[in-house]
Amino acid sequence: MENPFKKNRGLKIIIVGCGKVGNTLVEKLVQEKHDITVIDTNSDLVDRVSETYDVMGIAGNGFSYRVLLDAGINETDVLIAVTESDELNMLCCTIANQVGHCATIARVRNPDYSDELAYLRSKLGISLIINPELETAREIARLLRLPMAEEINAFTKGHAELIKFKLPDGNVLDGSHISDIRNYNSQLLVCGVERSGELVIPDGSFVLRGQDYITFIATPINTQNFFKKIDIDTHQVKNCMIIGGGKSSYYLAKQLTEMNIDVKIVEINMKRCEELSALIPKALIICGDGTDESVLREAGIEEADSVVPLTGLDEENILITLFARQFTAAKVITKIKRSSFHDVIDNLDMGSILYPRYMISETIIGHVRATQNGIGSNIEMLYHIFDNKAEAIEFNTEKNSPVVGKALMELKLKDNLLVACINRNGKIIIPKGDDVIQENDKVVIVTTHTGFKDLKDILK
């Protein structure tokens, strides 16, 4: 018996663990109308989640066969294990695989496993393993490679990038029309402009101003090219100061040293400093309190190209960021773990901000939507952009998709939607009205709608 008043059926999803990520996932997945059951041993957490969101809560051990049966594992489509423990997450997925026939997603963050993820995935039958710290580090490294960008989201395996940057006052583009950008580079598409917190999807006659945040999509080469033409420096940073020596710092430092960027890590715990020094010999490890101004000055924060506060506390990170933005010229990237005061943070002018929990839920939601779509995933990538106001999604084009073979201007597209880029066998096309989507193209769209699962959803 099904509720006939319900329009599109969601998936049945079990989430084990109601921590930060668990909560964010619930928040996002509920919006997509899935049937969600959360399991956690802490009944207070379960109560809180099931009171705030429209989900069923079960207080119990999510690794227990009986509890999973209670939660209806037999009819479940996706199980997501995001408890504190990596091993238990993997165990949970393995049990779920044995009992039910669901896709399983586990969070595994210990660096010891980071090189073995592919092996674990195939052996344990887990559909997706996510490592939040590693993803965060990757994202930060990407930003340090192109420091004047506030946000970078890569599509089609890095062939195209969605880049957000702040237009400096007095730049050549200050006061010019969007259509004038063609004079500098014809192969890029402006997807959105944010002016004092308001998002505009602009047309050609829109006039740009200094301090606007402009988001565009282009290939990396064209990006470089464009920035050079409008006289914005595109060199990657030469050095980076990381404050705090946790897991993400380790991943980040490792990647940066491989990119030949000088790394300094300020960490308060001597033992951890020694560990880090052994793990990343190229980096300079400084043992000291990163929240102490004199320590930071002594460590040379004023000479740094870039500063990345990665301590365990959001408040400390935000303070360090504000300090660095005020007294140094460094590029600063801030990671914010929990903090619900979004509006306040937006007003602080902190530069690039990363929310790891959103990054994880983006990955997972992309995966879930793909699962829902049946065999073969049509979603390659999904990003929340413009402070969660819009999504950028990369789709595979199916053979008989109704969008194939027609010029874009002939398709009846939904409002507030942009076909941003087409990847045809590695060749990036920034589409115009007369371009045609072909079979097997990878298509990136930007939209303020939510819940797109297939490319055909772009049609009215």
Place this chain on the structure above:
Amino acid sequence: MNYSVVIYVLGWIMDIEAACMMLPCLVAAIYGEKEGLGFLYVAVAAALVGTIIVMHKPKDMKFYLKEGFVTTALSWIILSVLGALPFILNDDIPHFTDALFETVSGFTTTGSTILSDVEALSHASLFWRSFTHWIGGMGVLVFLLAILPMAGGSNMNLMKAESPGPSVGKLVPKVRDTAFYLYAIYFVMTVIEVVLLLFGGMNPFEALTISFGTAGTGGLSIWNDSIMSCTVYQQWVIGIFMVLFGVNFTFYFLLISGKIKQAFKIEEVRVYFIIIFVAVTTIAINIYDKIGSLGATIRHSFFQVGSIITTTGYGTADFDTWPALSKTILVMLMFIGACAGSTGGGIKVSRFIVMAKTVRKEIVSFLFPKSVKKIKIEDKVIGHETLRSINVYFMTYIIIFSVSLLLISYENKDMTSNFTAVAATINNIGPGLSKVGPTCNFSCYSAFSKYVFMFDMLAGRLELFPILLLFSPSVWKRKKKVA
């Protein structure tokens, strides 16, 4: 408080009530009665106002527990006031207080009446009286949740306020689907009863109205003698269905989803049936001499016990004339009430189970002061919060009960009448003893006392707190605008 969302939901409630009033219109059309007009006027007016409100969907749909409780309380008051208007317009019940009493009694599934000659009413009015039971039994807001897509996850706060029982469990992850399943079960069971009654020789009008009264565990009858003159078969059908509607609906959900073992493990349902069995047996032995035949004894005993414990209030015999032991048992059953998550009222079996276990725990802790014991139901530990809320509920219940008793005592009626009158209204049963016994009605009380009873009925149906919250000034505070 977020006024706009409260008003928005109230708009929907008006629309739904307007739609419901089309049914008595239809009945009036079939029987060629002019009383249908009263319903039509009210329905059109309510639909107009409701639709105007609904068209302005508020931007801020945030819904906290406070809004949930206030909306529920206000919805029920609006339902009752609107529902009373046709009675006045049609001149069936000319006084506003009486009409309101009758409607509140209908929606709260109490079944107390102020009418001495029910059969004089038009078919349309009789149908409406019974239909209010059916709407009130499962709750309007639950119905609204099943059909209305509410943004945000906090719509659980609406369900919490309207569903009977100490803690509201969902059947499935989504509130909307849960509400749908509840109504589906409710609807199907009602249909089965209607069919069985039709089979037993009732005409469709009788079968429908009586089934509505049973399903909502209401108890307003279309005959002056309740259902004493029904056939033995009809009485058995009604009796059994009353008991079935007093069972926790989770039980049926588990049954239809094939988890039969799990269904019969529900402690509350087991205790509920044990209480019924013990009460029926004791009363049967007690009244055997008076009635004579074994079959009739068991039938009357079972019917009265079922009617009182599920808080329905139909009667096949005048139990006011029964021996003291039987009467006392019935009065006790009034307080116990049906299962949580059913359509019945009263304090609820599950609360009594928990309270009994708390008492046992307390006794053990006197013997062994350092002992640690958690109270469990069906292998699940009952948290401190739940225990506290059950105790507070019970205290509040006693306070409301005593104050009501005090307020109506100025009329100088006998203690039995007053006591059972309050018990019958706050537990949503219907008839009490003595002056408000099964063959009498509430018309002997003054207008003031009737308002006290109306408050009791609403408080009892909505589990006390939503109604009490209306009297708390801080609920009505507006959000301050940021300068």
